[in-house]
Amino acid sequence: MQRLFCSRWIISGVSLAVGTGIGVALSGASDRFHGENNLLRKIPVIPIPSVNAASELLPYPQAQLTPSKSTAAVKYGFPSLSHIRSRESHVTCYDARNRTPAWVIEQLNAGTLSGTSDRKLCDFKEDDSVHVYHRATNSDYRGSGFDRGHLAAAANHKWSQKAMDDTFYLSNVAPQNPHLNQNAWNNLEKYCRSLTKHYENVYVCSGPLYLPRQELDGKMYVKYQVIGKNHVAVPTHFFKVVILEKKHGEVELRPYVMPNAPVDEKIPLERFLVPIESIERASGLLFVPNILKRTNNLQAISAKA
């Protein structure tokens, strides 16, 4: 398994500690607020919800009755809100900092795969629901050397032209190595579709990863390219967590990771299986938290690989 990630890529959670440099990087920013440019006026502000909205987000019922100091703190708005979007074909959580999805989840079955929807009628499009400061555009990708790689695949949603159209929002897209996109990753997507022949429902959650690697000084760094005027982040890897629902309610997980680089499509897909925990640690996400994952025998298989 290690070899498939390149020898120096590390996916273990131990290596994911955040450095202390961020305080240094941000110091001095406040001076700019008072400078001639009056930057504060240019800062995008998310519409201010009611002050009580903060208490509505808290899991403590009493907070709704008595606004506290912390609710007063957001008098001028939350710097961010949930970036979850519901589309015809998928649900996505947008990563505004990286201008890509954080994750995209979709449901596949025999029904979603059949229909007359035509990919030729679709065009990649900006997601207007994302603030212009955080939005990826087609021009960011043009000439970058990267494909606009779907996370929820177009061919998974032939059941409705609208559903297929929705997969072409750039909020469902990340910069992907063209060879990977058109070969090994495409094969993984086809494999997911084929699984609908054997399972009632196939849920697929896909997203980018930014894995740390050791540089020449022996220290760990997360390094990734950004493309275009909007600095769209180029993930180092992609994950795909396949959740298989059997007839009797039994659930099986198949978690895959591929590097965002050419991958020989002769390598069997099973070789890209990883423990679900490694994706969870690296991504900050948790998958199907309400089922027992430790009993998943596929983990044992990937651990042996």
Next chain:
DNA sequence: TTTAATGT
């Protein structure tokens, strides 16, 4: 077949 980008 499904992925895309590129050039018109």
